Amino acid sequence: MQLFRRYIGIDYSGAQTAEAGLKGLRVYVAEREGPSTEVVPPPGAGRYWSRRGIAEWLAGELTSEAPTIVGIDHGFSFPRRYFETYGLAPDWPAFLEDFQRHWPTDEPETSVDSIRRGERGQGAARTGNSRWRRLTELGVGAKSVFHFDVPGSVAKSTHAGLPWLLYLRRRVGARLHWWPFDGWMPEPGRSLIAEIYPSLWSRDYAVEGRTPDQHDAWVVATWLQKTDREGQLGDYLQPRPGGEERLIAGHEGWILGVR
Numbered sequence: 721m722q723l724f725r726r727y728i729g730i731d732y733s734g735a736q737t738a739e740a741g742l743k744g745l746r747v748y749v750a751e752r753e754g755p756s757t758e759v760v761p762p763p764g765a766g767r768y769w770s771r772r773g774i775a776e777w778l779a780g781e782l783t784s785e786a787p788t789i790v791g792i793d794h795g796f797s798f799p800r801r802y803f804e805t806y807g808l809a810p811d812w813p814a815f816l817e818d819f820q821r822h823w824p825t826d827e828p829e830t831s832v833d834s835i836r837r838g839e840r841g842q843g844a845a846r847t848g849n850s851r852w853r854r855l856t857e858l859g860v861g862a863k864s865v866f867h868f869d870v871p872g873s874v875a876k877s878t879h880a881g882l883p884w885l886l887y888l889r890r891r892v893g894a895r896l897h898w899w900p901f902d903g904w905m906p907e908p909g910r911s912l913i914a915e916i917y918p919s920l921w922s923r924d925y926a927v928e929g930r931t932p933d934q935h936d937a938w939v940v941a942t943w944l945q946k947t948d949r950e951g952q953l954g955d956y957l958q959p960r961p962g963g964e965e966r967l968i969a970g971h972e973g974w975i976l977g978v979r
Contacts (some may be wrong), residue, residue, distance in 0.1 A: 730936065743768050922936060
């Protein structure tokens with residue numbers, strides 16, 4: 721039995737501001753049957769998605785009755801060392817609130833770079849070290865969420881995307897299961913949102929004329945659909961970190977697909 725009816729893959733970008741249309745922001749959707757197709761912004765919204773536009777669109781999609789799983793390719797939380805350094809409780813919702821106060825990248829005319837330069841926000845009071853990595857990043861060999869200005873980095877997209885996760889929590893509420901912070905398995909019929917790492921699967925699929933950003937979003941939607949249809953998605957939603965590792969993942973987060 722399939723756990724979900726729809727599968728959404730989002731390739732994210734931390735460039736510019738929340739209102740800017742970005743070529744690197746791509747969204748693909750698959751139903752239980754059929755191919756994954758690209759979702760374009762609504763009429764009048766511009767040629768490309770903005771981060772604000774995607775968040776508002778997702779808020780609407782996730783209030784529907786169709787159980788949906790969403791995969792987004794940026795970090796959903798920070799390493800335990802960050803929590804310890806700033807005296808933060810191992811509480812993910814409280815972390816999101818604290819982060820948005822210091823890095824308000826969801827506000828107009830505010831970019832990650834403007835906060836890094838000290839022009840906006842209070843980013844200097846909540847910085848990290850590129851040597852700090854989460855357990856799940858160590859498991860897959862991913863770069864730190866604080867490793868800026870290098871190829872393949874997710875630092876900028878993470879710092880740009882976290883306030884929009886807070887926005888979705890506030891808008892969608894209990895209809896949405898935040899994996900794994902709300903637990904490893906959602907209640908039946910509930911939609912779920914998870915952090916993903918497209919590189920785990922992108923080489924397994926032919927590009928077929930898609931740009932790298934389109935391909936990553938397409939791969940996520942396609943892999944989620946295929947894995948659920950084959951009855952294996954539940955296994956991926958319940959990886960095998962044990963003991964203390966499982967507790968740490970409750971506030972550091974986990975990348976779906978890392979077992």
